[in-house]
Amino acid sequence: VSFYTKIMSWLTLPVDLLSKYLGLFTDVWLTLVFGFLIVPAVFGVPFGIHKYYIKILLSIFEWTTLQMELKAKEKNNQLYKHYTSGIIVKVPDSTLKQEIQDLRCSAGCLSLDPRLELADVFVFCRKALENIIDDDVTKRFSAQKLENWNLLTRSNHNFRYINLQLLALWILGVLIRYGVLLPFRVTVAVTGIFLFVVLSTVVGLIPCTKLRTYLSDKVHLMGYRLCVRSLTGIITYHNRENKPKNDGICVANHTTPIDGIVLANDHCYSLVGQLHGGLLGLIQRAMVKSSPHMWFERAEVKDRRLVAKRLRDHVADENKHPVLIFPEGTCVNNTSVMMFRKGSFEIGCTVYPAAIKYDPRFGDAFWNSSKFGLVGYLLRMMSSWAIVCSVWYLPPMNRKEGEDAMQFANRVKAAIAAQGGLVDLIWDAGLKRTKVKDTFKEEQQQLYSKILLGDHEYQNHP
Amino acid sequence: MGALKSTPAPIEHHDLSEKTGFSLRQIRVLHKRFKQLSEGDDVLRREDFLGISSLKYNPIRKEIIEAFFNRRNFSPSCEGRANEIDFEEFLVVMSHFKPPCSKMTDEQRKNIRREKLKFIFNMHDSDGDGLITLEDYRHVVEELLSRSGALGKETSRAIADAAMFEVARTVGHRDPDEFYEGITFEHFLKLLSNFDIESRMNIRFLKTDVIPGCRLG
Numbered sequence: 001v002s003f004y005t006k007i008m009s010w011l012t013l014p015v016d017l018l019s020k021y022l023g024l025f026t027d028v029w030l031t032l033v034f035g036f037l038i039v040p041a042v043f044g045v046p047f048g049i050h051k052y053y054i055k056i057l058l059s060i061f062e063w064t065t066l067q068m069e070l071k072a073k074e075k076n077n078q079l080y081k082h083y084t085s086g087i088i089v090k091v092p093d094s095t096l097k098q099e100i101q102d103l104r105c106s107a108g109c110l111s112l113d114p115r116l117e118l119a120d121v122f123v124f125c126r127k128a129l130e131n132i133i134d135d136d137v138t139k140r141f142s143a144q145k146l147e148n149w150n151l152l153t154r155s156n157h158n159f160r161y162i163n164l165q166l167l168a169l170w171i172l173g174v175l176i177r178y179g180v181l182l183p184f185r186v187t188v189a190v191t192g193i194f195l196f197v198v199l200s201t202v203v204g205l206i207p208c209t210k211l212r213t214y215l216s217d218k219v220h221l222m223g224y225r226l227c228v229r230s231l232t233g234i235i236t237y238h239n240r241e242n243k244p245k246n247d248g249i250c251v252a253n254h255t256t257p258i259d260g261i262v263l264a265n266d267h268c269y270s271l272v273g274q275l276h277g278g279l280l281g282l283i284q285r286a287m288v289k290s291s292p293h294m295w296f297e298r299a300e301v302k303d304r305r306l307v308a309k310r311l312r313d314h315v316a317d318e319n320k321h322p323v324l325i326f327p328e329g330t331c332v333n334n335t336s337v338m339m340f341r342k343g344s345f346e347i348g349c350t351v352y353p354a355a356i357k358y359d360p361r362f363g364d365a366f367w368n369s370s371k372f373g374l375v376g377y378l379l380r381m382m383s384s385w386a387i388v389c390s391v392w393y394l395p396p397m398n399r400k401e402g403e404d405a406m407q408f409a410n411r412v413k414a415a416i417a418a419q420g421g422l423v424d425l426i427w428d429a430g431l432k433r434t435k436v437k438d439t440f441k442e443e444q445q446q447l448y449s450k451i452l453l454g455d456h457e458y459q460n461h462p
Numbered sequence: 463m464g465a466l467k468s469t470p471a472p473i474e475h476h477d478l479s480e481k482t483g484f485s486l487r488q489i490r491v492l493h494k495r496f497k498q499l500s501e502g503d504d505v506l507r508r509e510d511f512l513g514i515s516s517l518k519y520n521p522i523r524k525e526i527i528e529a530f531f532n533r534r535n536f537s538p539s540c541e542g543r544a545n546e547i548d549f550e551e552f553l554v555v556m557s558h559f560k561p562p563c564s565k566m567t568d569e570q571r572k573n574i575r576r577e578k579l580k581f582i583f584n585m586h587d588s589d590g591d592g593l594i595t596l597e598d599y600r601h602v603v604e605e606l607l608s609r610s611g612a613l614g615k616e617t618s619r620a621i622a623d624a625a626m627f628e629v630a631r632t633v634g635h636r637d638p639d640e641f642y643e644g645i646t647f648e649h650f651l652k653l654l655s656n657f658d659i660e661s662r663m664n665i666r667f668l669k670t671d672v673i674p675g676c677r678l679g
Binding site for chain 1: 492495499511514516517520521522523526556559582585586602606657659663664665
C-alpha cells in the first residue's frame with residue numbers, strides 16, 4: 001500500500017507545484033485535460049467529437065480555397081495548383097542508363113542490335129511526355145503541395161495577402177493552434193510518457209510471467225493511445241482480420257517516426273532499433289523491462305548476422321509479439337514506396353504487410369530529416385490541425401519456391417503500394433541524401449551517347 | 463468526404479473519357495494543364511510546347527512536338543499535319559501513353575501495343591510515306607547523338623547506316639549496295655516483338671484521395 005501511495009505522490013507532485021504557482025487557472029485546465037483527454041485514453045474509452053472537428057475544418061478549408069480562387073480570377077491568373085509530386089511518376093536522369101539497359105534486357109539481347117536504338121527512343125519519348133504534363137522536377141522528398149489551403153503557411157508556399165477575412169481567419173487559426181491545441185497536446189504527451197515509463201518499469205518487476213505479459217500489453221497500448229491523442233491522431237484501421245500474429249514480422253512503409261505509434265496503437269509489437277541516449281533511451285529502456293523489444297547497441301547494428309539471428313530467435317518464440325520493421329530504411333514523403341532492404345526478408349518467416357497513408361489536408365506528417373530535427377518536427381506535428389491516416393492490414397505473405405529475398409521484398413512492396421495508392425518505385429531511398437540536381441545538369445544526349453559509344457567501342461575491339 | 467469538387471464535369475469530358483479511356487479525374491487534370499500551356503486559349507500551337515523548360519534537355523523534343531501535330535496520330539485514316547490542336551486531339555495523342563487496365567483481353571492488349579508502336583513509327587517516319595527510310599533513320603540518330611557534340615555528324619551517320627544495314631540483312635538483303643526502301647510498319651512490329659513496351663510507355667497517375675473515418679484508440 002505504501003508503494004502505491006509513493007507512486008501517487010510522484011504523480012501528483014508536479015501538479016501540486018503548478019497549482020501553487022499558477023492557482024485556479026491551472027486547476028481548471030488540468031481538470032479539463034485529465035478529465036477529457038488523459039483518463040479516457042488510459043482506459044481506452046473513445047471520445048467522439050473528432051468527426052465534427054474534421055467536418056468543421058473541411059468546410060473552413062473549402063471556404064479559404066474559394067477565396068483564393070476568387071482572388072486569382074480577379075487578377076486573371078489561372079490558379080494552377082501544383083501537383084508537384086501528385087500527378088505522375090518520374091524517373092530521374094541518374095537512372096536513365098538503368099532504364100535503357102532494363103529495356104534491352106527485357107528483350108533478352110545483350111549485343112548491339114539495330115532494334116536497340118529503335119527501342120531506346122521509348123525512354124526519351126516517355127520522359128518528354130512526362131515533361132509536357134508536369135514540368136517541375138519531381139521532388140519526391142519534399143512535402144506534397146496541396147490543392148486546398150489548410151490555413152497552415154507551411155503548406156502554401158505562395159502565401160500572400162488575399163483579403164482581410166482570410167488573414168483574420170489565419171490569425172485565429174494560429175492562435176488556436178499554438179495557444180490552445182499545442183499546450184494541451186504537450187501536456188498529454190508529457191503525462192503519457194511519464195506514466196508509461198513508470199508503469200512499464202513497475203510491471204517489469206512482477207515475477208509471474210502470464211500476469212506480466214497481460215499487464216505489459218495493457219500498459220504499452222495505453223502509452224501509445226496517449227501519444228496518439230497528444231497528436232490528435234485520427235486513425236482508421238482496415239481489414240483488421242489480417243492483423244499480424246506472433247509468428248512473423250510486420251512490414252510497413254515509412255513516412256514519419258510516428259508510424260510505429262500509429263501501428264502499435266492497435267496491436268502489440270516488438271520494436272527493433274538502435275539504442276539511443278537521452279530521453280528516448282530512457283523510454284526504450286523502460287519499454288524493454290516489461291516486453292521483449294530488440295534494441296541494439298551502435299556497434300551491434302553493423303553486424304548483420306547478429307541482428308538476423310536475434311530476429312530469427314524472436315520470431316521462433318510463439319509467446320513473443322510480431323516484430324515491426326520498416327524496410328525502406330528512411331522516411332519518404334508518402335506518395336511512393338521506395339526500395340525495401342532485403343535483410344528482413346531473408347529470415348524466412350511469414351510477413352504481414354501493412355500500408356499506411358496519411359491524409360495531408362490536416363497536417364503533413366512527413367519528416368524531412370534534412371530540414372528539421374526531431375524536436376522541431378514534433379512541434380510542427382503538435383501544432384497542425386490533426387494527423388489523419390488510414391492503415392490497411394494486408395493478408396500474410398510467404399516466400400515462394402525459387403524466389404530470392406529481393407524478389408520477395410519487391411512483391412511485398414508492390415502489394416503495399418497498390419493498397420495504399422502509392423507509387424511503387426524501383427530506386428533506393430538512400431538517394432535522397434545525394435544531390436540529384438547535379439546529374440540533371442548533364443545533358444541527356446551526352447549521357448546517352450556515352451552509353452551507346454561504350455557499346456560501340458566494345459564491338460570494334462573483338 | 464473526399465477531395466474537393468468544384469463543378470461537375472462537363473458533358474464533353476464524359477465523351478472524351480469514353481473515347482480515350484482516361485478517367486474523369488485524369489481528364490480534369492490534363493485539361494488544366496492544357497489551359498496552362500495554351501495560356502487560356504482553346505488551341506495549342508507548336509510555340510506553346512517550346513515554353514516547357516524541362517523539355518529543352520530532351521534530344522528528340524522536336525519529334526515529340528511534331529507527334530502532337532501529326533494527324534496520323536489522331537486517327538489512322540487522317541493524313542498530313544495540323545498547325546493547331548484542340549483539347550480532344552491533345553488527349554488522343556496522350557492516350558497513347560495511358561496506363562493499362564488490369565482487366566484486358568489479349569486482343570485489346572495487342573491493339574494497344576500496336577497503337578503505341580504506331581506512334582513511335584510515325585515519329586521516325588517524318589515524311590509520312592509509311593516507311594522509315596535511311597534518311598529518316600539518319601535524322602533520328604543524329605538528333606539523339608550528335609547535337610551534344612559528343613559524337614560528330616560523321617560518326618552518328620555511320621552508326622545509323624550500320625544499323626539500317628543490320629535491319630536490311632534480317633529481311634534478306636545481303637549486299638550493302640542493294641537499295642533498301644525502308645522499314646515498313648509490319649516489319650517494325652516484328653523487330654520490336656520481344657520488347658516489353660507496355661509498361662514503359664505509360665504515364666502513371668497517382669491516387670491521392672484518402673477517406674478518413676473516425677476511430678480513437
